[in-house]
Amino acid sequence: MSIYNFCAGPAMLPPAVMEKAQKEFLDWQNLGVSVMEISHRSKEFLALTEKCEASLRRLMNISDEFEVLFMHGGGRGQFAAIPLNLHVNDKAAVYCENGVWSKGAVDEAVKFTTVTELDVRNDTNEQFSIKPASEWQFPVDPSYIHYCPNETIDGIEVFDVPSHPTAPIVADMSSTILSREFDVDQFDLIYAGAQKNIGPSGLAIVIIRKTLLEREGVAKPGIFDYALEVKQGSMYNTPPTFAWYLAAEVFDWLEQNGGVKAMEQQNIAKAELLYGFIDESPFYSNKVAKHCRSRMNVPFWLNDESLNTQFLAQAKEAGLLALAGHRIVGGMRASIYNAMPLAGVQALVDFMAKFAQEHS
Numbered sequence: 001m002s003i004y005n006f007c008a009g010p011a012m013l014p015p016a017v018m019e020k021a022q023k024e025f026l027d028w029q030n031l032g033v034s035v036m037e038i039s040h041r042s043k044e045f046l047a048l049t050e051k052c053e054a055s056l057r058r059l060m061n062i063s064d065e066f067e068v069l070f071m072h073g074g075g076r077g078q079f080a081a082i083p084l085n086l087h088v089n090d091k092a093a094v095y096c097e098n099g100v101w102s103k104g105a106v107d108e109a110v111k112f113t114t115v116t117e118l119d120v121r122n123d124t125n126e127q128f129s130i131k132p133a134s135e136w137q138f139p140v141d142p143s144y145i146h147y148c149p150n151e152t153i154d155g156i157e158v159f160d161v162p163s164h165p166t167a168p169i170v171a172d173m174s175s176t177i178l179s180r181e182f183d184v185d186q187f188d189l190i191y192a193g194a195q196k197n198i199g200p201s202g203l204a205i206v207i208i209r210k211t212l213l214e215r216e217g218v219a220k221p222g223i224f225d226y227a228l229e230v231k232q233g234s235m236y237n238t239p240p241t242f243a244w245y246l247a248a249e250v251f252d253w254l255e256q257n258g259g260v261k262a263m264e265q266q267n268i269a270k271a272e273l274l275y276g277f278i279d280e281s282p283f284y285s286n287k288v289a290k291h292c293r294s295r296m297n298v299p300f301w302l303n304d305e306s307l308n309t310q311f312l313a314q315a316k317e318a319g320l321l322a323l324a325g326h327r328i329v330g331g332m333r334a335s336i337y338n339a340m341p342l343a344g345v346q347a348l349v350d351f352m353a354k355f356a357q358e359h360s
């Protein structure tokens, strides 16, 4: 029986990458030791980091205007690092709110800078929805604008990109990075916790426009200081080397499999299959307006919620893992990141159809 893991994060990684990592686990590059056991400053590891960054730059078409950092502390680490680095005296940072994680970013930012919260939702009684980014009303001169293009818990994705004449645009791409093509030039800072589309948790990727490094921000720990980390090649302290190695392997795998464009096409096909089935079914529902449904995280509800426990138990028996919705919102959630094949989504749909038939 095939096992498909729908966990929202840490999420499944490409099986080919996991198998290669397993083979190399004890003896990397014929060094006789694991990549985990060598100095981050060894020539072998430095070659890995160079290759890794070059690969990400190709995948996302990142220009020389940007630095790429591999940092500690996942997504929430960046919730703190961003205001610490980008704060400007007498200015407020605008935080657009469209779900649980964008609100989480606010809760951290208010500790370090002045925040203006901007509700960009447009919910009705029936559906969760988002206003078009062109209608988000920004103040004249904020220090920066933060938003979350994909809300992992709410299953809401913002497909357009906000813009502002002066303020840098900062995006939490934790659960959408590399899932579709982005024009990096439309952003000033992109960050992502690694544990969905990149590799193991703990690592965060930061893509930052060089001009932003001139900002002083406020006093901050060295490990969260962007300018210092750039100077130190993301090695101010010992980096999460194994996570970095795995990220490099995932980037390699992406390049070998058609890059972000091919992933995007497959992700559209997977999302259409699952949402299409849910919309057709009188047994299940999704509460997000069609124009902002996440391609990565698909929350759904059984119309008879008393069957939830049974649904999850039988799904697990069928090899379909981690389908419980986030504890804040309940219901179910299927996370279908890059590593999830179409066959996995098909297996889920087949199971859902059978379960519905048996309980209708």
Ligand code: PMP
Pocket (backbone or CB within 6 Å): 009, 073, 074, 075, 076, 077, 101, 148, 150, 151, 152, 153, 172, 173, 174, 175, 193, 194, 201, 202
């Ligand atoms: N932002 C988003 C969009 C997320 O989905 C998550 C984690 N699921 C986070 C931030 C927080 O990441 P971490 O747990 O790595 O701090």
